[in-house]
Amino acid sequence: MLTVHHLGKSQSERIVWLCEELEIRYELKRYARDAATMLAPSDYKALHGIGTAPVITDGDLVLAESGAVIDYIIARHGGGRLALKPDHPDFAQFLFWYHFANGTLQPSMGRNMILNRLRLPEDNPILTVTRARVDRAFDLVDARLREAEHLAGREFTSADIMTGFPLTTMRYFLPYDLKRCPNILRYLDRIGRRPAYRRAMEKGDPGMALLLT
Template identity: 35%
Template sequence: MITLYALKQSRAYRIAWLLELLGLEYRAEVIARDAETSLAPDSLRRVHPLGKSPLIDDNGLVLAESGAIVEYLITRYGQETALRPSENSAAYPEYLFWLHYAEGSLMPLLVMSLVFRKIETRKMPFFAKPVARKITDGVRESFLNPQLKLHLEFVESKLDGHTWLLGGEISGADIMMGFPLQAAVSRTSLNLPNIAAYVRRIENDPAYQRAQERIGKLELL
């Protein structure tokens, strides 16, 4: 049986959703974040040296990195499904793009935005807060906000007229892109109706709802 080590409010939702879509039997070990750091507890290092989540243990094979886990599970258990287009199909290059774009380009911007928010709200000496705010505001204005706008408007355009990223059925591309787009909807004020509708479709998907029943509701800040 597969064991999923799922840190609360993390990329582990990708894996739980995929496991439900594949109809695989699995055990979910839900792990609370450290109250002070919001990071994974050190106990996860007993499972994998990096101590990160998600992790899976597939009958003794321990694998980290959500993108690697998605590729592994689909390749091993989902070859005959719509989750992965044929390598000879016209959709395959686009599938690869979204699979790697999610963590390679979009998530770093969203993580940076979250880190800046933590810097701006953390306790610090009163004289340091204006300095920290000036630095984060400068980076937001000159780099972060323009880049987020560029990338999210790109995704918004790609979703125009599409139910899912590759067409009419859920694929690994949606498994990877769902989490960053859920974060984007909760953390930006941009007008993104296609992305907002896409996120609602994810959250209404029966397999996604089963995943949330197993590991808890996703509530991104």
Template identity: 35%
Template sequence: MLVVHHLNNSRSQRVLWLLEELGLDYEVRHYQRDPKTMRAPLELREVHPLGKSPVVTDGATVLAETGAIIDYLVNRDGERRLTPEPGSADHLRFVYFMHYAEGSAMPPLLMKLVFDKIAAAPVPFFVKPVVKGIVAKVSADFITPQLKNHLDFLEAELADRPWFAGQEFSAADVQMSFPLEAAAQRAGLDESRPRLMDFLRRIHARPAYRRALERGGPYAFAK
């Protein structure tokens, strides 16, 4: 039996969604973040040494990292569902976006989250101007331009096709969902980029996505 070790408000929501799209049977084991630190509980280290989510177990097999989990699941039954035809241009884009989501899109989003927390953290009054100055400088010179560059790129990618790999929905769209949901929550993604916002509305309306929310519980990024 497939078991998803699911952390609330995390990347593991994508795994639940993919399993619903694939129609595979699975069990969900829920883990809750610490309400103060927002970190995953130590119990997850009993499943995988890094103690992070998503983690999927399939019998004796333990898998971490969303991209690796998605690759495993779409190949599990040998049919390669939700993947374009190998050798096609769509398949090349599929592979690209499967890696791009975490390799390129998420780092500036994570940097923004970290620097926003630094700016809001309590510090001695005489240090605060220095901290805020550093945060403002890094944000203005690097983080904000990087986020704009990525969002502009992704908006353009959907100019001539409805999905990231091509004309058909694929697992690459599942992988791309979290960076875009995070960008809409904290990085300025809004109706000024209508194709990306339409993408979010379309995935949020999919029946499998709604079923995954029912299985996973409250998920702030779906708003």
């Protein structure tokens, strides 16, 4: 049985959303963050050696890393749906945006989040550079969504699922004003109206305000 181990307010929301979009059978196990540290509890960390979300189990398999988990579920349980094949005209765009989420956008946000906690002076050059990188990443997403309905192009794909977390829930940890990104705001409005997204968020993080604006 495929089991999604979901840590609240974490990247594992991607996996719940994926399963809902694919409409496959899965078991959801929810874990709350430690109230004092806001980190994963010890029983979640014990699931996999990396100690971070997401984690799935499928029979004897224990698998972590968002991209690996999404690829595995699509291939083994989803019949290849929500991934574009090499002969698709939007294949290259799909690959770029699928990997951009955890390769560029989220790491840039994460570095900025850590630097903010250091309470550096506003004119610190490292802080200035990291903030500029976050802005460039958001600008790139916004520019793409000015010309395409979804990140890969015409079709909703797992690239949208990968990118949803840094555009939304990640902003609980690094607030970011999206008023400067009107195309992202329109995109998130469309995402927020997807029934599978709504089901996933209600199951995984019931009562959490969705950062879609």
